[in-house]
Amino acid sequence: MYNFLKQLIGITSVSGREAELLEKIRTLVSPYVDECSFDNLGNLMALKKGTDENAKNIMLCAHADEIGFMATYIEDNGYVRIAPIGGINFVSAAYSKVVFENGTKGVIVPESKCSDGKKADNYYVDIGADTKKSAEKKIKVGDVAVCEASVDKLMGKRIVGRPLDDRIGCAVLFDIARNLTESKNNVWFVFSTQEEVGCRGAKTAANKIVPDYALVFDVTGTGDTIGASPMAVKLGEGAAVKIKDASVICDHETVETLIELAKANKIPYQCEILTYGGTDTSSIQVSGIGARAAALSIPSRYIHSSVEMVDLKDAEACRDLALAFINNN
Ligand SMILES: [Zn+2]
Known part of the structure; x- marks a missing residue:
């Protein structure tokens, strides 16, 4: 298995x-x-x-x-706004690495002044771009991403990952x-x-x-x-x-x-x-x-x-x- x-x-x-x-x-x-x-x-x-x-x-x-994310809008500074697909646990998703289908990597982070942190609106994906134009070379609206996948063995027959x-x-x-x-x-x-x-x-x-x-x-x-x-x-x-x-x-x-x-x-x-x-x-x-x-x-x-x-x-x-x-x- x-x-x-x-x-x-x-x-x-x-x-x-x-x-x-x-x-x-x-x-x-x-x-x-x-x-x-x-x-x-x-x-x-x-x-x-x-x-x-x-x-x-x-x-x-x-x-x-x-579950995952869909790019909804790219900000002028290159940050990618997202919508959740399925029941995202934002406490867990915050500050994790994400990967888009085309392999582009980024990190999902809450806005600095975010108070509740439970809504997708409070989050964005930073793919390391510095302008909208450069971000658009990698990501377009409608592209999907997930938190990085992994699977590892723990004690006994227990395994962990996503x-x-x-x-x-x-x-x-x-x-x-x-x-x-x-x-x-x-x-x-x-x-x-x-x-x-x-x-x-x-x-x-x-x-x-x-x-x-x-x-x-x-x-x-x-x-x-x-x-x-x-x-x-x-x-x-x-x-x-x-x-x-x-x-x-x-x-x-x-x-x-x-x-x-x-x-x-x-x-x-x-x-x-x-x-x-x-x-x-x-x-x-x-x-x-x-x-x-x-x-x-x-x-x-x-x-x-x-x-x-x-x-x-x-x-x-x-x-x-x-x-x-x-x-x-
Ligand atoms: Zn299920």
């Missing part, structure tokens, strides 16, 4: 600009599936066909996009595809677009697939850091079976099945109730005539910062539980 992540982490994939990353994933995943296609929103949909005549459709989904949200989910999907030998049902591996701006890609992908069941793989928060809100999810304690978040109540029967399968197969798991946020699960659940949607979350500390931390043991548990679920259906 770590090797897969390493290959993907440096490819910028801000919401709406996922094509390069998805092309790379297509190359890596295609040996393990029967066909790959893209839809009009850019979602990558890889299908492993089921052996049953009346095969059901199981949709597995992880988002390929990441954007682990949701490259780690993509890695889980890839590992499922690699380890799935045969299934009665059609298994769709969807690497979705534009999750960070409102779970948009998963909507059209689900409308196309019309899944009977869906499992979403994304990061979730933990309650195990100093000052964290009480939450029964800890790093390293297993796959987080989502029961609900602010945007979805997962299909109760599927949740119960997942918990039973975890117990029967001795796969470490924990129950997730996230009091904020949402994932593609909500979009898929209400697509078409509705799908039985649930989620296996990968616990993560410091989400949407440059030091997102996950434990690969949890990601492996998500993979194992998903494989048990597919084989059970």
